[in-house]
Amino acid sequence: MxxxxxxxxxxxxxxxxxxxxxxxxxxxxxxxxxxxxxxxxxxxxxxxxxxxxxxxxxxxxxxxxxxxxxxxxxxxxxxxxxxxxxxxxxxxxxxxxxxxxxxxxxxxxxxxxxxxxxxxxxxxxxxxxxxxxxxxxxxxxxxxxxxxxxxxxxxxxAEGSNIQHSAPRYHKEKKQSEPSSSVFNLTEPVKWKTVSGSPETVKGRLLGGCVDVIRHLIGTPYGDVESFQKGVIHDEPILWYLENCELNAADLRRSLVQMKLAGWFRNSSGLLFGRSAANTPFDGYTAEDMYRELAEELGVPVIYEVDFGHVPPQLTLINGAYAEIEVFEGKGSVRQHFLP
Structure with a gap:
């Protein structure tokens, strides 16, 4: 539990x-x-x-x-x-x-x-x-x-719930390091996107983090997703949230394929990707290509440009919580239930 x-x-x-x-x-x-x-x-x-x-x-x-x-x-x-x-x-x-x-x-x-x-x-x-x-x-x-x-x-x-909504705008340009009243400079309109191009609703137990670093847990005692899924959440589907700090599109693809081959995406209900200033195309291969391929391979919804990660602001996402994600016309919501 x-x-x-x-x-x-x-x-x-x-x-x-x-x-x-x-x-x-x-x-x-x-x-x-x-x-x-x-x-x-x-x-x-x-x-x-x-x-x-x-x-x-x-x-x-x-x-x-x-x-x-x-x-x-x-x-x-x-x-x-x-x-x-x-x-x-x-x-x-x-x-x-x-x-x-x-x-x-x-x-x-x-x-x-x-x-x-x-x-x-x-x-x-x-x-x-x-x-x-x-x-x-x-x-x-x-x-x-x-x-x-x-x-x-x-x-x-515990056993309560909370709801968060997509931000109206996100931070694109860094401010200087001197103190400011708001820290972030929120100027760019937020639009959550789906690979399907249609509204999506996905549910599952949240797990995730920064792909650059959590990928290195694969094969270690600290990255045993299978035992967690069987012994802690009793085979409930996992809703993965993932974000990219510095990887180009090809390196991000390699990392996600490794996660797939390691069984991390087995019994997954969907994938959420945070906004990223990285995601640099490689030889014409883009992050959007990768999202589409993942959706096809895994047979689950893929939602991207979500409010978490290295491009602020960001939602507070709870590893282990049961979540319901809704996306409609570029806006979204995250309802988290603190279920055992």
Missing amino acids: IRYPFLEKNATVGVTAPSSGVSAKGHDLFKLACERMEEKGFKVVCGDTVWTQHKAKSAPAPVRGKEFNAMMGDEAIGMIFPPWGGELLIEMLEFVDFEEIERQSKWIMGYSDISTLLLAVTLKTGLATAHGACFYDLRGEFSDETTGQWLSVLSTK
């Missing part, structure tokens, strides 16, 4: 960096994010790894694992919220105390490289995890409606 944490009002948020930390030049903006969280009534506790960054990681893998385990085991901490993603989270998985996670119930939220940890935790322990904004994204005076829903989603009680 799936276990759902509940984010208490005025909880203590633990910030640790299982992937990249914050270099010295980013400390002031990160401190601003801490202040914004405290303005919402939360207490913020930062680990040592947050303040360091050297050679593509915040600290050596055993150090990152130890700090993460300490926060998971600390009863005073109600949520773990990494500053952002990075590159080498996978190094620290062997140092994670998954037995301790099975004794705990607290949210872990993030995206990008953090989705490696999120997916591994849900697959190995049945603890629901949250794919959503990173801590650093919340440094603005206010959040847009889509990003800001993280709080209501994580405050949903």
Whole structure:
């Protein structure tokens, strides 16, 4: 069964960096994010790894694992919220105390490289995890409606439900790094798309993350989708949500074929793809070609340009939750049910 944490009002948020930390030049903006969280009534506790960054990681893998385990085991901490993603989270998985996670119930939220940890935790322990904004994204005076829903989603009680709608606009051009009231520059109209070109409704247990990194869980003890499907969700279909950070269309295709050959898409009800600034065509082969091929091969709906991933804003998607996705005339909704 799936276990759902509940984010208490005025909880203590633990910030640790299982992937990249914050270099010295980013400390002031990160401190601003801490202040914004405290303005919402939360207490913020930062680990040592947050303040360091050297050679593509915040600290050596055993150090990152130890700090993460300490926060998971600390009863005073109600949520773990990494500053952002990075590159080498996978190094620290062997140092994670998954037995301790099975004794705990607290949210872990993030995206990008953090989705490696999120997916591994849900697959190995049945603890629901949250794919959503990173801590650093919340440094603005206010959040847009889509990003800001993280709080209501994580405050949903077990067996309750929540609904999120497609954003009206998305962020195309990066703002400068100085503080701003809204962080994101939402200028471009959002349009969710389907391979069929028709309205779609898909249902299933959500699983997913950033393809660039979760693909490396295949064949490891941390990527056993088959055991999760049989032993935890009792053969319910999986609704995959996937996003691309840096892969061109051919590399993305290779990665998804690997997932298919590894059995990850067996008994899948559909695939959702987040917006991406990558998806570069290769020799005329495009992401749209790939979406169409996947829909034909798997015989399931494929929906793309959805609000999650590296092109903000993004929905808060819960690994393990039962979801109903509806798309009609470019707009969409995600209703998540916190079913065991």
